[in-house]
Amino acid sequence: MPSAVSTTQFRGYAIHDTKNWTSFKLIDFEPKPFEDYDIDIKIEYCGVCGSDVHTITGGWGKPALPIVPGHEIVGKAVRVGSMVSSIKVGDRVGVGAQICSCMNCAHCKNDDEQYCPKRIYTYNSRYHNAERTLSQGGYSTAVRAHEQFVFPIPDEMPLEEAAPMLCAGLTVYSPLVRNGAGKGKKVGIVGVGGLGHFAIQFAKALECDDVVVFSHSPKKRDDAMTLGATDVVFTCKDGFEEPLVGQLDLIICTANVSDSALLRGLMSTLKIHGRLIMVAMPDESLPSLMSTDLAMNGALLGGSLIGSKKEALSMLDLAVRKGVKPWIDVVPMKDCGKAVRAVKDGKIRYRRVLKMDIE
Numbered sequence: 125m126p127s128a129v130s131t132t133q134f135r136g137y138a139i140h141d142t143k144n145w146t147s148f149k150l151i152d153f154e155p156k157p158f159e160d161y162d163i164d165i166k167i168e169y170c171g172v173c174g175s176d177v178h179t180i181t182g183g184w185g186k187p188a189l190p191i192v193p194g195h196e197i198v199g200k201a202v203r204v205g206s207m208v209s210s211i212k213v214g215d216r217v218g219v220g221a222q223i224c225s226c227m228n229c230a231h232c233k234n235d236d237e238q239y240c241p242k243r244i245y246t247y248n249s250r251y252h253n254a255e256r257t258l259s260q261g262g263y264s265t266a267v268r269a270h271e272q273f274v275f276p277i278p279d280e281m282p283l284e285e286a287a288p289m290l291c292a293g294l295t296v297y298s299p300l301v302r303n304g305a306g307k308g309k310k311v312g313i314v315g316v317g318g319l320g321h322f323a324i325q326f327a328k329a330l331e332c333d334d335v336v337v338f339s340h341s342p343k344k345r346d347d348a349m350t351l352g353a354t355d356v357v358f359t360c361k362d363g364f365e366e367p368l369v370g371q372l373d374l375i376i377c378t379a380n381v382s383d384s385a386l387l388r389g390l391m392s393t394l395k396i397h398g399r400l401i402m403v404a405m406p407d408e409s410l411p412s413l414m415s416t417d418l419a420m421n422g423a424l425l426g427g428s429l430i431g432s433k434k435e436a437l438s439m440l441d442l443a444v445r446k447g448v449k450p451w452i453d454v455v456p457m458k459d460c461g462k463a464v465r466a467v468k469d470g471k472i473r474y475r476r477v478l479k480m481d482i483e
């Protein structure tokens with residue numbers, strides 16, 4: 125049985141100023157009031173996501189400060205509300221980038237709760253309660269989340285390997301499945317990073333015929349092949365798209381697409397009515413396109429936000445059955461400043477996971 129954490133005060137590593145975004149200091153913070161469907165998780169590990177960096181650097185706008193990032197959280201349930209039916213104290217569980225939604229709208233009732241207009245993200249989000257409680261993330265001792273957003277971790281999966289699945293894994297699994305990845309399909313994955321290295325593995329696990337990886341890093345070729353790519357294309361080369369024009373059913377883009385030529389080139393590799401789904405959320409706007417760039421093959425450009433609980437559970441099941449595993453290095457949580465720096469500098473192969481070290 126896990127030892128208890130305080131039910132009124134959690135403690136985490138926080139950024140106080142977006143200009144000093146590697147300088148974390150410990151803070152105590154109060155979670156939202158505990159309700160009937162809530163679960164408190166004593167955190168053991170938390171992955172470091174590219175979104176943590178966008179948030180603490182102010183790339184997506186000024187965050188609420190101080191801010192404790194982290195939304196790839198795993199640990200043990202230490203307190204469960206009176207209405208919780210699927211989780212009991214002591215269970216191995218995790219939380220991704222969302223911890224609450226209205227549970228009542230059409231999206232929430234249709235396994236699309238990540239698209240609920242009242243969604244609460246795991247950090248930097250305010251609850252709709254009277255206190256307007258600010259959510260704080262997983263570089264911390266504990267997290268409080270609604271049962272719908274707490275995922276049981278399969279026994280076969282080490283907790284530290286489960287952590288990055290809950291944002292990076294789910295964010296690519298959902299658009300792969302929703303856009304028909306499977307037998308008979310040729311899929312492209314842009315970027316070999318935290319999200320990208322899962323996308324390659326899940327495309328393979330879903331039995332796509334071809335998994336073409338687009339990368340700007342020639343050094344990642346061998347890694348991409350080991351992860352399951354059938355071909356690796358370097359986007360820095362002029363005309364990189366030419367051998368692939370009109371061939372792909374679907375592209376999942378996990379990297380910043382900085383210029384029009386790159387985006388135009390990627391779109392041209394799609395079959396008629398093929399789709400490019402942009403899951404990366406860079407600080408900058410997308411480059412401009414002429415509508416003729418989309419018209420030539422009737423291509424579609426879209427987006428996708430994390431995934432639903434239903435998808436999280438099927439993803440974890442598939443990962444166990446097909447041996448999908450993140451490539452991780454585990455460091456003490458106090459090294460979160462170095463970890464976010466390394467993510468920003470593109471130095472991680474391919475996910476850093478923080479191990480709880482707060483007394």
Ligand SMILES: NC(=O)c1ccc[n+]([C@@H]2O[C@H](COP(=O)([O-])OP(=O)(O)OC[C@H]3O[C@@H](n4cnc5c(N)ncnc54)[C@H](OP(=O)(O)O)[C@@H]3O)[C@@H](O)[C@H]2O)c1
Pocket residue numbers: 172173174175176178291292295314315316317318319320338339340341344378379380381402403404405406428429430467468470472474
């Ligand atoms: N939609 C959602 O719900 C959601 C959820 C989670 C994360 N995200 C977003 O997804 C993005 C990726 O997150 P991550 O955690 O995978 O980050 P990451 O591990 O840092 O991966 C960064 C990616 O960017 C590419 N890259 C690095 N330097 C680059 C450069 N100079 N030019 C172009 N590409 C470069 C890398 O691929 P190569 O070296 O192979 O080119 C790598 O795929 C972030 O924008 C994050 O906010 C979105």
Ligand SMILES: [Zn+2]
Pocket residue numbers: 173174175176195221291292
């Ligand atoms: Zn994330």
Ligand SMILES: [Zn+2]
Pocket residue numbers: 225226227228229230231232237240241242
């Ligand atoms: Zn809703």
